[in-house]
Amino acid sequence: QSALTQPRSVSGSPGQSVTISCIGTSSDVGDYNYVSWYQQHPGKAPKLMIYAVSERPSGVPDRFSGSKSGNTASLTISGLQAEDEADYYCCSYAGSVVFGGGTKLTVL
């Protein structure tokens, strides 16, 4: 199963919104609502931010939202804050688990 495709980097200014895309196939992202997103700060373990495409675990700010259209899932972060600067990974499942390559978010 091939890795999901994410942009290598995105950026935005504080207060703005950014969207990170995650392109899969009709066999994974497109066929199931099995998409999760993880945030990772340098030197730290990943943190679950979104699961089931758009569900937020308790404690995750509602500035983080997820969606899906066809074979592409998206993570949108609104009201950007400095602490949102991190790497973000999408993840899906279709018999096995597959991660995206990761996107580095820079808050300008």
Add this chain to the structure above:
Amino acid sequence: QVHLVQSGAEVKTPGASVKVSCKASGYTFSGNYMHWVRQAPGQGLEWMGWINPYTGGTNYAQKFQGRVTMTRDTSISTAYMELTRLRSADTAVYYCARVPQGAMYYVMDVWGQGTTVTVSS
């Protein structure tokens, strides 16, 4: 509070094996699947496989079939990941990560702190 505490850093020579442990606390260990995920320096996350601590059943990523073995000891709430025939490309941080009860396998809600494995001659 739920915690996953992993064993310390390891340095291995090519061809050797490494066994990383992941001790769970704060929940019923056998009730939640456990994943192993690795991250090479400067690279992304790579899924290695999972273990069902209740049955011991496993599912390994095709890339690691034949080289990885995931086990558990329910008496001490600990999961293990052993990787054999190590090569320099296996240098990475290895994480264990829990699946929440009732969730599908792609959801990992609690992560260990990571174990750095360095393979060098």
